[in-house]
Amino acid sequence: MIINYLTLSIILFCLGILGVISRRNVFTVFMSIELMLNAANLAFITFARLHVSMDGHVLAMLVIAVAAAEAALALAVVILLHKHKGVLDTNIFSLLKG
Amino acid sequence: MFEHIISSMIFLPIIAGLILLLTPVTKNGARAMALVVSVAVLILGLKLYTGFIGAGGMEFVENYVWFPSLGINYTLGVDGISLFILMAGTVLFPSIFLIFTTKSKGYYANLLIAQGAMAGAVCAGDLMLFYIFWEVMLLPIFFMIGLFGGEGKIAATLKITLYTIAGSLLMLAAIFYLGVAFHNQFGIWSFNIVNMAALKLHGTVAVLAFVGFMLAFAIKIPLFPFHTWLPDAYTEGPAAATFVLSAIMAKIGVYAVIRFVIPIFGAEFTRYALIMAYLGVIGMMYCGFAAIAQKDFKRMLAFSSASHMGIIALGLFCMNIQALTGSLFQIVAHATSTGALFLFAGILEERMQTRKIADLGGIAGRAPVFAMFFAIAMLASVGLPGTSGFIGEFLIILGAIKYNVAIGVLAGTSLIIGVCYMLWMFQRVFFEKSNERTEKFRDLSAAEVLAFLPILVLIIVMGIYPQPFIKKIEPAARIQINTILHNMQVADANALLQGTNLEK
Amino acid sequence: MFAEWLYFGLAALSVLGAIGLILFRHPMNGAMSFVVTLISLAGMYALLSAKLMFAVQLIVYAGAIMSLIVFIIMFLNIQESDLPEEKGRGLYLVGGVVVIAPIAMFLYKIVRTLPGGDTAIVGNGFGEVRNVGMILFKSWLLPFEIISVLLLVALIGAVVVAGKREVGK
Amino acid sequence: MEQTAHFYLGLIPLMPLIGAVLIGLMHVTTCRGHRFPDKLYAVLACIGPVLACIMAFQVFTILKTLPVEHRILVHKVFTWFSVGELNISMGFMADPLSSLMILFVTFIGSLIHIYSIGYMADDKTYAKFFGYMNLFLGSMLILVLGDGPVVMFVGWEGVGLCSYLLISYYNEDSSNVLAGNKAFIVNRIGDLGFVLGMAFLFWAIGAQGFDYISLKANAHLLPQATAMLVCLLLFVGATGKSAQIPLYVWLPDAMAGPTPVSALIHAATMVTAGVYMVARFSFLYVTVPDAGEIVAWIGILTALVSAIYGMFQDDIKKVLAYSTVSQLGYMFAGVGVAAYSAGIFHVFTHAFFKALLFLGAGSVIYAMHHEQNIWKMGGLKKKLPVTYLTMLVGALALSGCPPFSGFFSKDEILFSAFASGHKAIWAIGVLVAGMTAYYTFRMIFVVFHGEPHSKSSYDHAHEPPPVMTVPLVLLAIGALLAGFFNLPELFGGHQMVSSWLEPSVLDHHAHAEASTEWMVMGSSVLAFVIGFSIAYVKFAKGAQLPVFTGFAKFAYNKFYIDELYDMLFVQPYKSIGAIIWKDFDPNVTDGPRKAISWLYGAIGDAFRLVQTGYVRVYAIYMVIGLSLISLLISQTLN
Numbered sequence A: 001m002i003i004n005y006l007t008l009s010i011i012l013f014c015l016g017i018l019g020v021i022s023r024r025n026v027f028t029v030f031m032s033i034e035l036m037l038n039a040a041n042l043a044f045i046t047f048a049r050l051h052v053s054m055d056g057h058v059l060a061m062l063v064i065a066v067a068a069a070e071a072a073l074a075l076a077v078v079i080l081l082h083k084h085k086g087v088l089d090t091n092i093f094s095l096l097k098g
Numbered sequence B: 001m002f003e004h005i006i007s008s009m010i011f012l013p014i015i016a017g018l019i020l021l022l023t024p025v026t027k028n029g030a031r032a033m034a035l036v037v038s039v040a041v042l043i044l045g046l047k048l049y050t051g052f053i054g055a056g057g058m059e060f061v062e063n064y065v066w067f068p069s070l071g072i073n074y075t076l077g078v079d080g081i082s083l084f085i086l087m088a089g090t091v092l093f094p095s096i097f098l099i100f101t102t103k104s105k106g107y108y109a110n111l112l113i114a115q116g117a118m119a120g121a122v123c124a125g126d127l128m129l130f131y132i133f134w135e136v137m138l139l140p141i142f143f144m145i146g147l148f149g150g151e152g153k154i155a156a157t158l159k160i161t162l163y164t165i166a167g168s169l170l171m172l173a174a175i176f177y178l179g180v181a182f183h184n185q186f187g188i189w190s191f192n193i194v195n196m197a198a199l200k201l202h203g204t205v206a207v208l209a210f211v212g213f214m215l216a217f218a219i220k221i222p223l224f225p226f227h228t229w230l231p232d233a234y235t236e237g238p239a240a241a242t243f244v245l246s247a248i249m250a251k252i253g254v255y256a257v258i259r260f261v262i263p264i265f266g267a268e269f270t271r272y273a274l275i276m277a278y279l280g281v282i283g284m285m286y287c288g289f290a291a292i293a294q295k296d297f298k299r300m301l302a303f304s305s306a307s308h309m310g311i312i313a314l315g316l317f318c319m320n321i322q323a324l325t326g327s328l329f330q331i332v333a334h335a336t337s338t339g340a341l342f343l344f345a346g347i348l349e350e351r352m353q354t355r356k357i358a359d360l361g362g363i364a365g366r367a368p369v370f371a372m373f374f375a376i377a378m379l380a381s382v383g384l385p386g387t388s389g390f391i392g393e394f395l396i397i398l399g400a401i402k403y404n405v406a407i408g409v410l411a412g413t414s415l416i417i418g419v420c421y422m423l424w425m426f427q428r429v430f431f432e433k434s435n436e437r438t439e440k441f442r443d444l445s446a447a448e449v450l451a452f453l454p455i456l457v458l459i460i461v462m463g464i465y466p467q468p469f470i471k472k473i474e475p476a477a478r479i480q481i482n483t484i485l486h487n488m489q490v491a492d493a494n495a496l497l498q499g500t501n502l503e504k
Numbered sequence C: 001m002f003a004e005w006l007y008f009g010l011a012a013l014s015v016l017g018a019i020g021l022i023l024f025r026h027p028m029n030g031a032m033s034f035v036v037t038l039i040s041l042a043g044m045y046a047l048l049s050a051k052l053m054f055a056v057q058l059i060v061y062a063g064a065i066m067s068l069i070v071f072i073i074m075f076l077n078i079q080e081s082d083l084p085e086e087k088g089r090g091l092y093l094v095g096g097v098v099v100i101a102p103i104a105m106f107l108y109k110i111v112r113t114l115p116g117g118d119t120a121i122v123g124n125g126f127g128e129v130r131n132v133g134m135i136l137f138k139s140w141l142l143p144f145e146i147i148s149v150l151l152l153v154a155l156i157g158a159v160v161v162a163g164k165r166e167v168g169k
Numbered sequence D: 001m002e003q004t005a006h007f008y009l010g011l012i013p014l015m016p017l018i019g020a021v022l023i024g025l026m027h028v029t030t031c032r033g034h035r036f037p038d039k040l041y042a043v044l045a046c047i048g049p050v051l052a053c054i055m056a057f058q059v060f061t062i063l064k065t066l067p068v069e070h071r072i073l074v075h076k077v078f079t080w081f082s083v084g085e086l087n088i089s090m091g092f093m094a095d096p097l098s099s100l101m102i103l104f105v106t107f108i109g110s111l112i113h114i115y116s117i118g119y120m121a122d123d124k125t126y127a128k129f130f131g132y133m134n135l136f137l138g139s140m141l142i143l144v145l146g147d148g149p150v151v152m153f154v155g156w157e158g159v160g161l162c163s164y165l166l167i168s169y170y171n172e173d174s175s176n177v178l179a180g181n182k183a184f185i186v187n188r189i190g191d192l193g194f195v196l197g198m199a200f201l202f203w204a205i206g207a208q209g210f211d212y213i214s215l216k217a218n219a220h221l222l223p224q225a226t227a228m229l230v231c232l233l234l235f236v237g238a239t240g241k242s243a244q245i246p247l248y249v250w251l252p253d254a255m256a257g258p259t260p261v262s263a264l265i266h267a268a269t270m271v272t273a274g275v276y277m278v279a280r281f282s283f284l285y286v287t288v289p290d291a292g293e294i295v296a297w298i299g300i301l302t303a304l305v306s307a308i309y310g311m312f313q314d315d316i317k318k319v320l321a322y323s324t325v326s327q328l329g330y331m332f333a334g335v336g337v338a339a340y341s342a343g344i345f346h347v348f349t350h351a352f353f354k355a356l357l358f359l360g361a362g363s364v365i366y367a368m369h370h371e372q373n374i375w376k377m378g379g380l381k382k383k384l385p386v387t388y389l390t391m392l393v394g395a396l397a398l399s400g401c402p403p404f405s406g407f408f409s410k411d412e413i414l415f416s417a418f419a420s421g422h423k424a425i426w427a428i429g430v431l432v433a434g435m436t437a438y439y440t441f442r443m444i445f446v447v448f449h450g451e452p453h454s455k456s457s458y459d460h461a462h463e464p465p466p467v468m469t470v471p472l473v474l475l476a477i478g479a480l481l482a483g484f485f486n487l488p489e490l491f492g493g494h495q496m497v498s499s500w501l502e503p504s505v506l507d508h509h510a511h512a513e514a515s516t517e518w519m520v521m522g523s524s525v526l527a528f529v530i531g532f533s534i535a536y537v538k539f540a541k542g543a544q545l546p547v548f549t550g551f552a553k554f555a556y557n558k559f560y561i562d563e564l565y566d567m568l569f570v571q572p573y574k575s576i577g578a579i580i581w582k583d584f585d586p587n588v589t590d591g592p593r594k595a596i597s598w599l600y601g602a603i604g605d606a607f608r609l610v611q612t613g614y615v616r617v618y619a620i621y622m623v624i625g626l627s628l629i630s631l632l633i634s635q636t637l638n
Helices: A002-022 A026-051 A055-085 B005-022 B027-051 B080-099 B105-123 B127-136 B138-148 B153-186 B203-220 B229-236 B239-264 B266-292 B297-317 B321-352 B368-381 B388-403 B405-412 B414-430 B446-464 B467-503 C002-023 C027-047 C051-076 C089-113 C129-138 C141-162 D002-030 D038-065 D096-119 D126-145 D149-167 D174-208 D212-221 D224-241 D250-256 D259-268 D272-280 D289-310 D316-336 D340-367 D385-398 D405-419 D423-448 D455-460 D466-486 D496-501 D514-539 D550-556 D558-589 D591-610 D615-636
Strands: B059-067 B072-078 D073-083 D086-094
Touching: A002 A026, A002 C002, A002 C027, A002 C089, A002 D615, A026 A055, A026 C002, A026 C027, A026 C051, A055 C051, A055 C129, A055 C141, B005 B027, B005 B059, B005 B072, B005 B105, B027 B059, B027 B080, B027 B105, B072 B080, B072 B105, B072 B127, B080 B105, B080 B239, B080 B321, B080 B446, B080 B467, B105 B127, B105 B138, B105 B239, B127 B138, B127 B153, B127 B239, B138 B153, B138 B239, B153 B203, B153 B229, B203 B239, B203 B266, B229 B239, B229 B297, B239 B266, B239 B297, B239 B321, B239 B467, B266 B297, B266 B388, B266 B405, B266 B414, B266 B467, B266 D558, B297 B321, B297 B388, B297 B405, B297 B414, B321 B368, B321 B388, B321 B446, B321 B467, B321 D073, B368 B388, B368 B414, B368 B446, B368 D002, B388 B405, B388 B414, B388 B446, B388 D073, B388 D174, B405 B414, B405 D174, B414 D174, B467 D073, C002 C027, C027 C051, C051 C129, C089 D615, C129 C141, D002 D038, D002 D073, D002 D086, D002 D096, D002 D126, D038 D073, D038 D096, D038 D126, D086 D096, D086 D126, D086 D149, D096 D126, D096 D259, D096 D272, D096 D340, D096 D466, D096 D496, D126 D149, D126 D259, D126 D272, D149 D174, D149 D224, D149 D250, D149 D259, D149 D272, D174 D212, D174 D224, D174 D250, D224 D272, D224 D289, D250 D259, D250 D316, D259 D316, D259 D340, D272 D316, D272 D340, D289 D316, D289 D423, D289 D558, D316 D340, D316 D405, D316 D423, D340 D385, D340 D405, D340 D466, D340 D496, D385 D405, D385 D423, D385 D466, D405 D423, D405 D466, D405 D514, D423 D514, D466 D496, D550 D558, D558 D591
Parallel strands: none
Antiparallel strands: B059 B072, D073 D086
16 A cells, blocks of 8 residues: 555654754764655655656655765765764754854 | 936946946046046936926836836836936036045945936836835945944944835835735736826725835934934945935935825825924924034034924925925925035045044134135025025925914024024134144145035025026926825815714 | 565564664664665565665665765774763653654645555566666756766765865874 | 116115125135235225115115105016915115115215224235125115015025124134124024014915015005014014114124124114114004004113113223114114104114214224223323214214204104103103213213323324224214204204105104103203213213122123023023933934844844754754644644
């Protein structure tokens, strides 16, 4: 059933949000974002199946590409962060404080 | 070029100003270019003036569709009301470029843009077009005060900008309301001022829209109690910015009341005119009193200018032809006299490096020409007969007496109040003993004399032979007065009707 | 019927993997847990007749991206002491669930309004390399090219950001 | 013939004005470099007034040839401004009243100009002085010749301006400038009354034409209350210009200017403008006798008060200044009791003897090297014989000794007051006459008789050059003979001035028995004799600087009126200004703006607390927002 796939996508997406807002470890946060991307991908592919159109696949592929790019940059930032501060805490970024 | 004479007068300076900003011109080159452009505009203006018939309607009309879907047109035109404000700016601008020789490129470029935008605001025949020019003309002033102003320039810039923006945003909302109301009533979109007059407005929304317009103009004029930006902006601004603000921009507020508020919000205007008239006369007295307490001559002139604007505004609300014509005449007269005074103040500040009255004294002995010129402008400002200041003030007081005796008598006190602070300032700056600072005061140079001469000649000519000017103003004023009188009759008839209904 | 069971099995795995990702304190454990999710998702794709995406998910995501992440985690040699102290984690989690629940509910309500459809395997080359490729390079050419530029930028960016030698002196 | 007169009418005020502009331009263009010789300026300055004087004579003679009821010439030069029903022409009008006025204004003005050539000889800004003087005379001529109140107002303000410029002529000294400011501002207060009066008059009857002829024709349409209001407001203007209670305070201070200026202000121009204006508007004042009553009382009280001041002054010019205020009071008493021609006649005679006295005082001051205190002079009779004799003539005329001119004109006013039933005014008038005689001869005796008080300046004193003494002599002849122009029928005269003014002013002719006339005259002469005798007894043999106590001190300090005004008006004005500027404007008017900006700041501060800087927290906010929106929208879905 299509609806089950979409429900799963929702559950995974919400877990992703949960991960982002409740964890302070950069890696975990980063992977939670990946999780949300994957949830979106699942939705894309489900819809592709629903409409029997392959545009959803293409979009999912593009999302993976973006995820790859993001991974590359994000990991670079993490390395830098670790080198500088020796911590993996997201709370180290607090330049936005008003 | 001559069929688009108004457009040329608007865009020639704006384009020249932008070119100056974008190209690396030296400051002398910039000044020369600005002078040439403003003289070219002056020639165009004189051509416009001589070609102006003065039958009361719009002349030199240019009309092009701009946004057809919303009925916004590029409409320009002049009538007796706008002509003189346009001309005042046109005549006065070249003298700025003659007088201030040591400023930077941006100074001249901003002035040019301001000149063009003001011409646009005065000639616009479409509400949206007017709004655009209305906002554009603030920008150069913003930069001029912010970049070239005195010590408190940032605060002054913020104050003037926030005040005027607040007012004009309310006006924008009111313009939108008018557009929608017009569409609802007639089924087409239009922002044309002439069409708008046909609009019938009722109820609270109409009053709110009226307030939106009035607030924008009251801030610009400035009417008491919206004047508090003025002393700061006038004092901290560079001389030319103050000159532009006081001599022309404030007048556009008055002009806009006549052009927009009277035809569109006739009923509301007649209903609230008394309050406005009181605000005008209170503003006159209030600022006049504040002026005497000033220790800074530029700030004193600022208050004096605000005080005169109160009288000019009063003339608008007296609802008779004498006061309205007087007001319009006074617009030009005040532009020349106060404009000249601020230019003199600029020269004084530049040469003496001080704005304190107490630091000066005895300048009349050092610089008789300067003192004489200043005295003439000052006397025009206090409304001495034989100078331009008298005619307008006399007509306004006359009209005010007819409208409301109390207001008229209070307006009359401007004769006394003005003279008190002016003479006292004149005494402390020009008379008495000179000190080591004023010993070094250099009298006006030939170029400066040349720049001031047209202004002073205008002051005297307008005082001795004002009829040619009045002849061009009066028909347009009469149209407005007829609108008002018609509205009053309608209001009376309605009141009568309601009265009879109640009796039944 | 088999597909039905398979779906539930994979769904359970993927949710468990995701929960593990959130809960494990050490990122290495989280990453491993996440790989489980990714692989089960690949299974889901297969169930949805997305043959190419099934492969891509396994190779690129579970394979390339995750191994990159795991490599970095190992490269940094993360000790217990490097990990941030997360004292109120439980509280955050509970609060998060409370806050997110309406979102989930909302999304679920929307999803429910969709027409149902069956998920039987579609033939005719649906989701195969050739057909996806045809669409990708015909109607999605411009986005594809833009993505390629994006990847290039990310590559250079990563080199510039991570490659600063002088810092840390 | 009439054409020439029209031609002259426009030219008369123009002559001095052209002179002023010419001198002004020459002065301004050359003030930094090589200056024109002073002689050139002197000649230029005198040409204008003299030509104007000749033309005034021409106009007068032309007017005389016309039949009595047609003695009115109007020359409208151009439309000045016209808005709606308001039509103002720059027009000039000659009728018996204005032609008489311009006659002596230009004559005496010319003499003063000539005198100034000598008096101002060593002044640095010679040209400026003459420019102002010419402007002054021109303004006065506009005032007198204007064919309507608005044109009159031009001159009215013009003389105010010139008095300011000339009083503060020595502008390095701030007290002089303050005196000038005072003159201008006090005049402006009066001008406010004038303007308001004009406005009310215009809205009542001005629509058919706002010149004297139309106004006179329509005066009967004016409601009584409006007429009263207009008359009083116009009189406020007159009190400002002619220095009556309560606005007389500027005139004594106006002595700060050069002495010829004082002569010009006091004799020929400016101060007489108020009397002229009331006479000019006689067609209004006759309709409301109550207004006239007020005018008369204010006039006679001013006469009394300033005579009291005059008895205690020690500055020669101040004595004369208060005598002017006092004489002006007489004139207003005259016009107030509707004896307009008597009032104008006193203006006429007063112009001669007051110009004479001021110029004489100028000679004394000139001789004493700008010493003005009478107690430092004394015994100058021998050193300055011409000045002494001419001033004596002036003093006799001023104190109303028969047969000098002042006697006739003053007596006519007193007689009119008595005959029209204003016995109290008459009585005060006689008292003031005695006081006038006292303080005038007190001055004469202290200055010219007795022993010199300051030996050194006495030795240096010498008679001024003929350019100064000739005008003195001419004026002395005038002061002696002017009275005979209006010789009462009692002495076999024909009252030439009164009958000449007949068409212009609406005189109220009071008739009385010859015996009453003799009685009134006799009491005036008696008052003169008493005043003169007291002065003679006290001062003729020389006197020292007196010490004032009690009432005398009070009067010496002018009843502290200046201080009172300062306390009542000037200081409150300044403090209101200071309050507005320092307290009210920043806090009340600017209050809403400040409140709004404070509110923005407060809101900003509140929001700062939320900005923790942690990215995760921002994400939480986002999610919370999303969650709330979801909750909201979920309500609408099933």
